[in-house]
Amino acid sequence: MEKMKLVMIGNGMAGARTLEELLKLAPDLYEIAVFGAEPYANYNRILLSQVLSGEQTVRSIMLNDVEWYAGKGITLHLNRRVAKINRANRTVQTADGEIAGYDRLIIATGSTPIILPVPGNDLEGVVAFRSIHDVDAMIEASARLRHAVVIGGGLLGLEAAYGLLSRGMDVTVVHLAEWLMERQLDRAAGRMLQKSLEAKGGKFLLQKQTERILGEGRARAIRFTDGAEIPADLVVMAAGIRPNAALAEAAGIHCNRGIAVNDTMQTYDPRIYAVGECVSHRGVSYGLVAPLFEMAKVCANHLARLGIGRYTGSVVSTKLKVTGIDLFSAGDFGGGEHAEEIVMHDTASGIYKKLVIRGNKLAGAILYGNTVDSAWYYQLLRDGRDIAGIRDSLLLGQNHLGNTGHQGENRAAAMPDSMEVCGCNGVTKGCIVKAIKEKGLFTLNDVRRHTKASASCGSCTGLVEQILASTLGGAYAPQTGAAKPLCGCTELTHEDVRKAIREEKLLSIPQTMQFLNWATPDGCAACRPALNYYLICAWPRLARDDPQSRFINERAHANIQKDGTFSVVPRMYGGITSPDQLRRIADVADKYRIPTVKVTGGQRIDLFGVKKEDLPRVWADLDMPSGYAYGKSLRTVKTCVGSEWCRFGVQNSTQLGIDIELAFDRMWTPHKLKIAVSGCPRNCAEASIKDVGVIGVDSGWEIYVGGNGGIKTEVAQFLAKVKTGDEVMEHVGAFIQLYREEARYLDRTAHYVGRAGMDTIKQRVVQDTANRRALYDRLLYALEGAKNPWAKENVNPREFAALAI
Amino acid sequence: MDNWYKVTTLADIPSSGSRVVKTRQGDIALFRTAGGAVFALRDKCPHKCGPLSQGIVCGNHVTCPLHGWNICLENGLAAAPDVGCARPYPVRVEGEAVYLALG
Ligand code: SRM
Ligand SMILES: Cc1cc2nc3c(=O)[nH]c(=O)nc-3n(C[C@H](O)[C@H](O)[C@H](O)COP(=O)(O)OP(=O)(O)OC[C@H]3O[C@@H](n4cnc5c(N)ncnc54)[C@H](O)[C@@H]3O)c2cc1C
Ligand code: SF4
Numbered sequence: 001m002e003k004m005k006l007v008m009i010g011n012g013m014a015g016a017r018t019l020e021e022l023l024k025l026a027p028d029l030y031e032i033a034v035f036g037a038e039p040y041a042n043y044n045r046i047l048l049s050q051v052l053s054g055e056q057t058v059r060s061i062m063l064n065d066v067e068w069y070a071g072k073g074i075t076l077h078l079n080r081r082v083a084k085i086n087r088a089n090r091t092v093q094t095a096d097g098e099i100a101g102y103d104r105l106i107i108a109t110g111s112t113p114i115i116l117p118v119p120g121n122d123l124e125g126v127v128a129f130r131s132i133h134d135v136d137a138m139i140e141a142s143a144r145l146r147h148a149v150v151i152g153g154g155l156l157g158l159e160a161a162y163g164l165l166s167r168g169m170d171v172t173v174v175h176l177a178e179w180l181m182e183r184q185l186d187r188a189a190g191r192m193l194q195k196s197l198e199a200k201g202g203k204f205l206l207q208k209q210t211e212r213i214l215g216e217g218r219a220r221a222i223r224f225t226d227g228a229e230i231p232a233d234l235v236v237m238a239a240g241i242r243p244n245a246a247l248a249e250a251a252g253i254h255c256n257r258g259i260a261v262n263d264t265m266q267t268y269d270p271r272i273y274a275v276g277e278c279v280s281h282r283g284v285s286y287g288l289v290a291p292l293f294e295m296a297k298v299c300a301n302h303l304a305r306l307g308i309g310r311y312t313g314s315v316v317s318t319k320l321k322v323t324g325i326d327l328f329s330a331g332d333f334g335g336g337e338h339a340e341e342i343v344m345h346d347t348a349s350g351i352y353k354k355l356v357i358r359g360n361k362l363a364g365a366i367l368y369g370n371t372v373d374s375a376w377y378y379q380l381l382r383d384g385r386d387i388a389g390i391r392d393s394l395l396l397g398q399n400h401l402g403n404t405g406h407q408g409e410n411r412a413a414a415m416p417d418s419m420e421v422c423g424c425n426g427v428t429k430g431c432i433v434k435a436i437k438e439k440g441l442f443t444l445n446d447v448r449r450h451t452k453a454s455a456s457c458g459s460c461t462g463l464v465e466q467i468l469a470s471t472l473g474g475a476y477a478p479q480t481g482a483a484k485p486l487c488g489c490t491e492l493t494h495e496d497v498r499k500a501i502r503e504e505k506l507l508s509i510p511q512t513m514q515f516l517n518w519a520t521p522d523g524c525a526a527c528r529p530a531l532n533y534y535l536i537c538a539w540p541r542l543a544r545d546d547p548q549s550r551f552i553n554e555r556a557h558a559n560i561q562k563d564g565t566f567s568v569v570p571r572m573y574g575g576i577t578s579p580d581q582l583r584r585i586a587d588v589a590d591k592y593r594i595p596t597v598k599v600t601g602g603q604r605i606d607l608f609g610v611k612k613e614d615l616p617r618v619w620a621d622l623d624m625p626s627g628y629a630y631g632k633s634l635r636t637v638k639t640c641v642g643s644e645w646c647r648f649g650v651q652n653s654t655q656l657g658i659d660i661e662l663a664f665d666r667m668w669t670p671h672k673l674k675i676a677v678s679g680c681p682r683n684c685a686e687a688s689i690k691d692v693g694v695i696g697v698d699s700g701w702e703i704y705v706g707g708n709g710g711i712k713t714e715v716a717q718f719l720a721k722v723k724t725g726d727e728v729m730e731h732v733g734a735f736i737q738l739y740r741e742e743a744r745y746l747d748r749t750a751h752y753v754g755r756a757g758m759d760t761i762k763q764r765v766v767q768d769t770a771n772r773r774a775l776y777d778r779l780l781y782a783l784e785g786a787k788n789p790w791a792k793e794n795v796n797p798r799e800f801a802a803l804a805i
Numbered sequence: 806m807d808n809w810y811k812v813t814t815l816a817d818i819p820s821s822g823s824r825v826v827k828t829r830q831g832d833i834a835l836f837r838t839a840g841g842a843v844f845a846l847r848d849k850c851p852h853k854c855g856p857l858s859q860g861i862v863c864g865n866h867v868t869c870p871l872h873g874w875n876i877c878l879e880n881g882l883a884a885a886p887d888v889g890c891a892r893p894y895p896v897r898v899e900g901e902a903v904y905l906a907l908g
């Protein structure tokens with residue numbers, strides 16, 4: 001049977017999405033041909049703002065590339081504008097004369113930017129903000145020119161202004177209304193927004209009307225109706241959009257500003273469908289992607305002849321994609337009769353919240369400065385839920401509603417399945433969790449690919465990550481924003497690389513770089529140490545350590561100082577030393593004229609100012625093991641004096657500290673690892689700010705993990721309470737191994753725990769006994785036979801010696 | 806006139822590594838890249854005099870161990886955005902022998 005012919009005009013976000021949905025439902029029903037006026041396949045138009053600001057590239061915003069169309073058997077005509085639809089003989093004709101016949105037609109021509117009808121609007125340097133072509137022109141201009149003027153202080157105009165500011169231009173936004181984004185914000189929020197943007201360098205002229213653009217051949221200045229003039233080398237028209245319905249109108253299809261469609265996305269000609277910004281549905285045209293994607297779904301369903309699903313209109317919400325500004329607006333906030341307002345305005349911290357309630361239902365919301373509750377308010381709004389019962393605490397947000405904890409994962413865990421997470425693509429939490437579980441997804445990118453959640457404007461990325469973390473726990477491989485590559489030498493993430501090393505059994509750095517198509521011949525100072533760690537962690541005793549890929553400290557087993565000398569910190573297990581050790585240290589300090597001897601913050605002694613060539617002899621004379629003060633490794637195990645001497649001590653913390661330090665000495669970790677053991681809850685060893693903290697209590701030991709006393713203080717979180725020292729050892733070892741296997745290189749445990757979530761870590765280390773043992777065994781296996789790098793037999797003095805002429 | 810000195814053998818410089826040569830004019834770092842080329846620079850980073858010989862060698866540059874400037878082994882220039890130069894010295898490899906010229 002011959003296939004029916006489907007032609008699509010316009011290859012933008014709505015159209016391409018319709019095809020995706022259609023192919024999911026009916027892959028073989030149509031022979032499909034697509035005509036797109038742009039020279040690119042389908043890209044994420046939303047992210048043009050980020051391309052302009054330099055946070056994304058054209059390449060990174062591609063959604064369906066040319067290969068996608070080819071792979072689906074779709075004939076794609078790029079750079080070809082359809083000039084005419086002939087409904088009588090069911091053909092379309094391109095501007096260059098090609099004719100294609102159709103049984104069904106989709107019109108998805110988007111909208112056209114409004115160019116103000118003022119004199120000078122055709123000068124060189126006057127551009128719109130709609131396509132890659134426009135963004136290229138703006139980027140090019142920003143490199144040469146100084147004064148940019150953006151006409152229009154709406155969403156688009158402000159994102160354009162921010163992008164041009166990021167590119168170093170002097171930017172003025174001209175706006176007709178009294179405040180910015182007047183259709184989404186009230187006056188107070190609009191003013192706050194303006195202030196934040198002013199702080200980023202933007203200038204604003206409100207209630208100004210453009211009279212003409214001045215210049216000979218190219219733009220030079222703008223004159224306003226009040227006679228004022230400002231310089232303008234680049235003029236960006238962001239004064240609104242108009243549904244692009246001309247083609248349909250010329251073909252005699254009924255239009256009402258946009259192309260009029262019914263609830264099944266059909267136009268007045270039943271063979272012709274229309275989706276996207278070019279449409280007018282129940283008198284409304286939309287300018288955001290969420291409704292367009294809903295339309296795409298409905299349209300595809302009917303094209304697939306399933307005949308279910310109706311599009312009944314959308315409540316839209318707005319987020320401004322300007323880095324550092326959190327803004328959310330949805331629904332109707334204009335007030336009016338019967339409307340009540342709840343407002344919170346904290347000028348000092350820059351937070352503004354306004355909720356509009358009508359008849360016990362949330363009718364509108366504006367959040368500025370803190371938008372964590374936006375998904376929740378949006379849900380209440382769309383569901384039309386009765387909020388009488390929670391009204392008192394409504395303004396405080398979802399967290400105040402019950403037992404949700406303070407951690408992000410708990411928040412995601414507490415969300416109902418029906419709650420929408422991704423507003424652009426209408427993806428609920430339940431849908432994401434299901435995909436994660438059934439399809440075995442681990443990364444943000446996986447979720448994006450399979451569910452589309454966070455794949456459009458990206459503003460729900462954080463929430464999706466939280467859901468991943470709460471669903472997968474430690475197995476979750478986090479990313480920030482767009483998948484962040486390990487370094488400039490590759491596009492792969494830390495997680496991708498670790499996975500390949502494990503699954504392909506890669507054993508050396510050159511092999512890994514070759515297999516993963518590294519962009520540089522032998523990496524850089526960022527990726528080489530990370531790869532070296534990933535290899536020896538994944539394949540202990542098999543992968544060969546590469547000293548040349550280690551930072552000098554780990555190569556010389558000592559810390560480099562600002563004058564090029566080194567410091568030497570021997571181990572003093574559990575902080576215990578002896579007269580004999582102290583005597584040797586004193587002798588070494590004399591013999592090698594060591595300028596500074598200092599007691600460290602980690603309960604041991606540091607010898608500063610040792611010359612590199614002296615290191616082997618200093619170590620030999622000290623005759624103490626390396627303290628690894630230089631390594632991504634176990635540093636100190638700080639102890640207090642404990643039950644042996646202390647009148648309050650209930651446990652022998654010193655001995656347990658020594659045991660732990662002896663057991664886990666010589667271990668490589670993603671970042672340095674610090675442990676402390678206190679003999680009672682007075683906690684003199686400060687265990688609560690260590691990567692692993694153990695605190696003695698009358699009936700045993702409490703174990704805490706993920707603390708940090710450094711750059712950002714984090715209090716360690718409770719992991720487990722156990723009775724014996726052996727149990728402490730096993731729990732601590734298992735936690736460390738989990739961290740070793742899953743954290744990114746240079747993540748401290750605090751970062752790792754923050755991502756993986758305490759609940760899952762507990763599950764895998766505490767509840768799941770078999771898993772704990774397995775983790776612990778893997779650690780012991782990796783540590784077996786690890787050598788003291790300072791011992792004579794392991795040192796090659798030649799590596800420390802200098803040549804001379 | 807350059808004075809050439811035979812300083813060491815190729816095998817004595819670790820691949821993607823370095824050796825320090827003490828001279829009358831101060832320390833000079835001898836580097837050997839993964840590709841086998843040998844270069845010499847004054848062992849002082851143009852930033853705050855960090856010992857370049859102790860850095861990680863990648864491609865034809867070395868990353869200073871103190872604050873991470875990248876210095877080109879061929880001409881001693883710091884990679885943008887940093888600005889500065891560590892003086893390069895001529896090097897010659899004949900068979901296994903490595904010669905260094907002091908001006
Ligand atoms: C020697 C010592 C200071 C002292 O005189 O007491 C010290 C010295 C250095 N610390 Fe530290 N830290 C020392 C205890 C600490 C502590 C306290 C502790 O361990 O109880 C902390 C906070 C606790 C923590 O880490 O959670 C600490 C937080 C840091 C940080 C911030 C780490 C973070 O992730 O927040 C850095 C920077 C880094 O590692 O990237 C750092 C980095 C450094 C470096 C390695 C700086 C560098 O990269 O060259 C210093 C060189 C040490 C040397 O040459 O020997 N040092 N440093 C202490 C050595 C302890 C030991 O016996 O091993
Ligand atoms: C800079 C910017 C930022 C944005 N930010 C957001 C945001 O944060 N959130 C949000 O929800 N939305 C945002 N939007 C809006 C969003 O991008 C649009 O709603 C969406 O792209 C519209 O999809 P569409 O398919 O209807 O139109 P388009 O994506 O514009 O696609 C229409 C395509 O049809 C082509 N075409 C037109 N006529 C013809 C013809 N005769 N023959 C052949 N091809 C033709 C056009 O060239 C175009 O490629 C933003 C838009 C821009 C420009
Ligand atoms: S706080 Fe640590 S890193 Fe900073 S100067 Fe002191 S020792 Fe160095």
Ligand code: FES
Pocket residue numbers: 850851852853854855869870871872873874
């Ligand atoms: S001394 Fe080399 S980077 Fe600072």
